[in-house]
Amino acid sequence: MNKKIRVIVVDDSALVRSLLAEIINRQRDMECIGTANDPLVAREMIREMNPDVITLDVEMPRMDGIDFLGRLMRLRPMPVVMISTLTERGAEVTMRALELGAVDFVAKPRVGLASGLNELASQIVDKIRVAAVARVHRVAAPPPGPGVGVAGAPAAAAIPPASPSGLLGRLSTEKIIAIGASTGGTEAIREVLVRMPPDSPAIVITQHMPPGFTTSFAARLNSLCQITVKEAVNGERILPGHAYIAPGGTQFHIARSGANYVAVVDDAPPVNRHKPSVEVLFKSVAAVAGRNAYGVMLTGMGADGAVAMREMKDAGSYNYVQDEASCIVFGMPREAIAHGAADEVLPLTQIAGALVTRLRSTTDRMHHRI
Structure with a gap:
C-alpha cells in the first residue's frame, strides 16, 4: 500500500527538470527516479528503471516529444502526462499527444516559469496520481482518423x-x-x-x-x-x-x-x-x-x-x-x-x-x- 509512484521527467530545460523533480519529491506518495534531457536518453532510462509514469515535454531536440510518444505507445504503452506550452502550436501538439495515448497534460506558463510551475504543483501531482492508475491502451501504428476508433x-x-x-x-x-x-x-x-x-x-x-x-x-x-x-x-x-x-x-x-x-x-x-x-x-x-x-x-x-x-x-x-x-x-x-x-x-x-x-x-x- 505504501509503494510510491515512480516518475521519470523528460524535458530539455534543466530548470523545468529540477522544478518538476522537486515538486514530485515533496509528495509522500511519489518520487522522481530520474530525469532526461531528450527522448533518446529517456528511452534507455525507461528500459532500465520501468517507471510508473513519465512527464514529457512536447517540444525537444533530437526527437520530437510527439514522435517519441507515438513510438512509446506502440511499443511500450505507459501513462504519460504531457508538459505543454500555452501557445496555439502547443495546444495543437497537445491534442495530437492525447490522440496518441497521453493520459493528460499540464500547460506550463510562458513567463515566470519557476513561480508558475510551483503554482501548478497541486495540479501536476494530481495528474500524475490519476495517470498512475489510468488504463493505458496500446496504440496502433496508423494515426487516428475519422474511420479509426479509440486508441487506434x-x-x-x-x-x-x-x-x-x-x-x-x-x-x-x-x-x-x-x-x-x-x-x-x-x-x-x-x-x-x-x-x-x-x-x-x-x-x-x-x-x-x-x-x-x-x-x-x-x-x-x-x-x-x-x-x-x-x-x-x-x-x-x-x-x-x-x-x-x-x-x-x-x-x-x-x-x-x-x-x-x-x-x-x-x-x-x-x-x-x-x-x-x-x-x-x-x-x-x-x-x-x-x-x-x-x-x-x-x-x-x-x-x-x-x-x-x-x-x-x-x-x-x-x-x-x-x-x-x-x-x-x-x-x-x-x-x-x-x-x-x-x-x-x-x-x-x-x-x-x-x-x-x-x-x-x-x-x-x-x-x-x-
Missing part, C-alpha cells in the same frame, strides 16, 4: 448518413444531447462525435480543459466530423447538426429563448473545483430540456456531473454512461452509475450507435403518429 482501433461502423426523408432532422430542433468528460475525454468525445450523422440534434459538451486548448480541440473535431464542431459563444442559438464545446476556463450552460436553446458562457466561479463544470451544464439541461434531452457521461476522474445527471434522468432524459473497461479513468462514470443516473452502461464504441438508433426509433414513432 478500427471503428465498428462508418459515420451514419443523414436519416432518410430527413426524419431525424424533424425532431432535432427540440432534442438535445449533453456530454460530460474529463481525463481521457478528448479521445472519447471524438469517438462519439465522428459517428453522429449530419442531421443530429444539437450537442453540448463540457470537457475539463484549461483556457487556450479548447479552440484547437474544437477545430480538430470539426475537421473529422460530419456535424459542425465549435467553441460555444455566449448568446448564440444552439442549432441541430452542431456540437458546442465549453471554452476552457469558463462556465457553460444552456437557456431557453422562445422555442430555441441558447448558449450561456460566463465567468461564474468553479463548481466541484471545475471551470467548466459538467454539473453546471447538466443541471441546466435538466431544467431546460427535460425529456427532450439525452445525457452522455464519459471517462474522467472524480464525480463532477453525477448529481446533475441524476437530475436529468429525473426530469425525463435518457442517459448513457461509458463502461469501466473502455474508460481511461472510471471515476465520473462510476459516480453517475452510483447516483442511479444511467439508463444504459455501454462500451465507448457503442454509445453513438445506441444514441442514433434511439433517436431514429423515437422519430419513426412520431412520424407514424403524424
Whole structure:
C-alpha cells in the first residue's frame, strides 16, 4: 500500500527538470527516479528503471516529444502526462499527444516559469496520481482518423448518413444531447462525435480543459466530423447538426429563448473545483430540456456531473454512461452509475450507435403518429 509512484521527467530545460523533480519529491506518495534531457536518453532510462509514469515535454531536440510518444505507445504503452506550452502550436501538439495515448497534460506558463510551475504543483501531482492508475491502451501504428476508433482501433461502423426523408432532422430542433468528460475525454468525445450523422440534434459538451486548448480541440473535431464542431459563444442559438464545446476556463450552460436553446458562457466561479463544470451544464439541461434531452457521461476522474445527471434522468432524459473497461479513468462514470443516473452502461464504441438508433426509433414513432 505504501509503494510510491515512480516518475521519470523528460524535458530539455534543466530548470523545468529540477522544478518538476522537486515538486514530485515533496509528495509522500511519489518520487522522481530520474530525469532526461531528450527522448533518446529517456528511452534507455525507461528500459532500465520501468517507471510508473513519465512527464514529457512536447517540444525537444533530437526527437520530437510527439514522435517519441507515438513510438512509446506502440511499443511500450505507459501513462504519460504531457508538459505543454500555452501557445496555439502547443495546444495543437497537445491534442495530437492525447490522440496518441497521453493520459493528460499540464500547460506550463510562458513567463515566470519557476513561480508558475510551483503554482501548478497541486495540479501536476494530481495528474500524475490519476495517470498512475489510468488504463493505458496500446496504440496502433496508423494515426487516428475519422474511420479509426479509440486508441487506434478500427471503428465498428462508418459515420451514419443523414436519416432518410430527413426524419431525424424533424425532431432535432427540440432534442438535445449533453456530454460530460474529463481525463481521457478528448479521445472519447471524438469517438462519439465522428459517428453522429449530419442531421443530429444539437450537442453540448463540457470537457475539463484549461483556457487556450479548447479552440484547437474544437477545430480538430470539426475537421473529422460530419456535424459542425465549435467553441460555444455566449448568446448564440444552439442549432441541430452542431456540437458546442465549453471554452476552457469558463462556465457553460444552456437557456431557453422562445422555442430555441441558447448558449450561456460566463465567468461564474468553479463548481466541484471545475471551470467548466459538467454539473453546471447538466443541471441546466435538466431544467431546460427535460425529456427532450439525452445525457452522455464519459471517462474522467472524480464525480463532477453525477448529481446533475441524476437530475436529468429525473426530469425525463435518457442517459448513457461509458463502461469501466473502455474508460481511461472510471471515476465520473462510476459516480453517475452510483447516483442511479444511467439508463444504459455501454462500451465507448457503442454509445453513438445506441444514441442514433434511439433517436431514429423515437422519430419513426412520431412520424407514424403524424
